[in-house]
Amino acid sequence: MFRRLPGDEARNLVTTTPDTAVVFRPAVVTTPAILTLIILAGRIVVGLVRATWRHPIAMLAAATPGVLTLVYGWRVALLLSTPTPVGLIAWALTNRVSFARLVGWRLLAWWRLIWVYRRHWQPVMIVSGLGRHIRGRDYLPRLVKVTCTPWADLVSVRMLKGQAVKDWADRIDHLAQGFGATSCRVALSQAGRITLTFPRTDPLATPISAVPLPAEPSVRAVEVGMQEDGQPWRLKVHGTHVLVAGATGAGKGSIIWSVIRGLLPAVRAGLVELWALDPKLMELSYGRALFGPRYAATPEDCADLLDRAVKVMQERAARFAGLQRSHAPTIDDPFVLVVVDEVAFLTAYQSDRELRRRISAALATLTTQGRAVGVGVLAALQDPRKEVMNIRNLFPDKIALRLDESEQVDMVLGDGARDRGALADHISPVPELGAGVGYVRLETSPDPIRVRAAYVSDTDICVMAGAFAPGGGA
Incomplete structure (x- = not known):
């Protein structure tokens, strides 16, 4: 089949046989190497700024040993950096409940945000039909935040304009399989924003013994x-x-x-x-x-x-x-x-x-x-x-x-x-x-x-x- 050529190039082509294939090769513009390096450096800087804005604590923890090494040498950096992980390990061993509430679940949420949800977000959204690929550009719902509880991941999402909760509720099986969970639940948290619940464990898997009798008479719940x-x-x-x-x-x-x-x-x-x-x-x-x-x-x-x-x-x-x-x-x-x-x-x-x-x-x-x-x-x-x-x-x-x-x-x-x-x-x-x-x-x-x-x-x-x-x- 013949394809329509852009611009006025078609009128300048002459052929004596109608079935001759027409090959059109657009002009190639060579980009200077310095411009390519500037664009690459700009993307790296923007990525670092975005990562620092989204994960300030993680970026600070990763950058501090490197800065100390450059300024004072690796021995001083090792000496100053060691007490922090040792203290965290001691805290986790001595008071696991408070460590999990203040540190543990936050670290797990950051890890699952990076390794599970953000890494698979684009393909899952496109394949499930919740995102759109139009003219070479992806229009995706925004992944806002991940919060971890002892039993599940709570993923906050800002929907695309024009989407409804039912669009997501109809695809809970796609979402669960896409992110490696056994199930998924959808709840509207505020206008334009939903919360997806992905269970990691099942705390109801074992029978529960009879609840003790109330100490005081009551007809409340x-x-x-x-x-x-x-x-x-x-x-x-x-x-x-x-x-x-x-x-x-x-x-x-x-x-x-x-x-x-x-x-x-x-x-x-x-x-x-x-x-x-x-x-x-x-x-x-x-x-x-x-x-x-x-x-x-x-x-x-x-x-x-x-x-x-x-x-x-x-x-x-x-x-x-x-x-x-x-x-x-x-x-x-x-x-x-x-x-x-x-x-x-x-x-x-x-x-x-x-x-x-x-x-x-x-x-x-x-x-x-x-x-x-x-x-x-x-x-x-x-x-x-x-x-x-x-x-x-x-x-x-x-x-x-x-x-x-x-x-x-x-x-x-x-x-x-x-x-x-x-x-x-x-x-x-x-x-x-x-x-x-x-x-x-x-x-x-x-x-x-x-x-x-x-x-x-x-x-x-x-x-x-x-x-x-x-x-x-x-």
């Missing part, structure tokens, strides 16, 4: 396990409703019993009442003595117990009307937590249509009106489909444990949760690795948090039932 960052996971149950979804063996019982365990001192103090619906006759029946007369197992008893809870809620609403808008637990008006182990059995799989209608209506009434008067619902189910649980959106706080399908993640946690890193369908089915591991999406934040619930054993439940059942000892 209950500690039920641990977050991925190593902080305690505290679940709010007063003033909200919580939905827990997970496949068989995913660890729903760990969450339920951890919540009950954390509320037992408040139950003894008269500030909390636990109402239990156990249609499977497996999970909650083991500690049945803790619930007293507020325990139901058959569908008929479950419907009656829910109707009683609705009646308590409506009586409180009538008394509180015009006097208070939020509930504070007291002995006269304790916080009522309705625990439903397998809610889908009652709302979808129940053969009696009238019982199914009563139960669904009662649950809908409690989840729409119960928060303000101190009646909460903690419900667990295996199948999160809309036709199975048509009131799942009435639960402000949701927990997704191991799920069978990727589509179920968004069913439980809301649209876009999986794109933001809530990979509940990737949780291991091996109990030791994945039981109790899940993702929490709170009403106050769209970003999912990875957590693991503590395992409350049968022995723990027996001890709890013996100590806190009505009439039991301390």
